[in-house]
Amino acid sequence: MKNRIAVEIAGKEFVLIADESEEYYRALVAELNARIDDLLYRHIRTSRSDTALLVALDLLDENKKLTEANDNLRQQLSDYLEEMNALNRRLISLEKKPKPQARPAAAVEEK
Helix, strand or coil, X not given: CCXXXXXXXXXXXXXXEECCCHHHHHHHXXXXXXXXXXXXXXXXXXCHHHHHHHHHHHHHHHHHHHHHHHHHHHHHHHHHHXXXXXHHHHHXXXXXXXXXXXXXXXXXXXX
């Protein structure tokens, strides 16, 4: 069921229609507004709408970097799993080979 959530972002009111809970979107909006306010505080001459665009750009940058890091981790995991499977196959093949027979100890001659 879709939730209708009234929020205020950068001083403008919006009604969001979303699948996630209201608490989830309220937390997102709070973080977004905090980022906007922080940037406005540091750059007093920037308008709220320009600041919101800069925050959006920053968030897209973070998302892209996290996506790339995630893709890299997935590739590493895939490589490790492939290596582990190769080692398991090698171990199984070694376990199937007949073991060499132990040689009897050399007889010692007494004089």
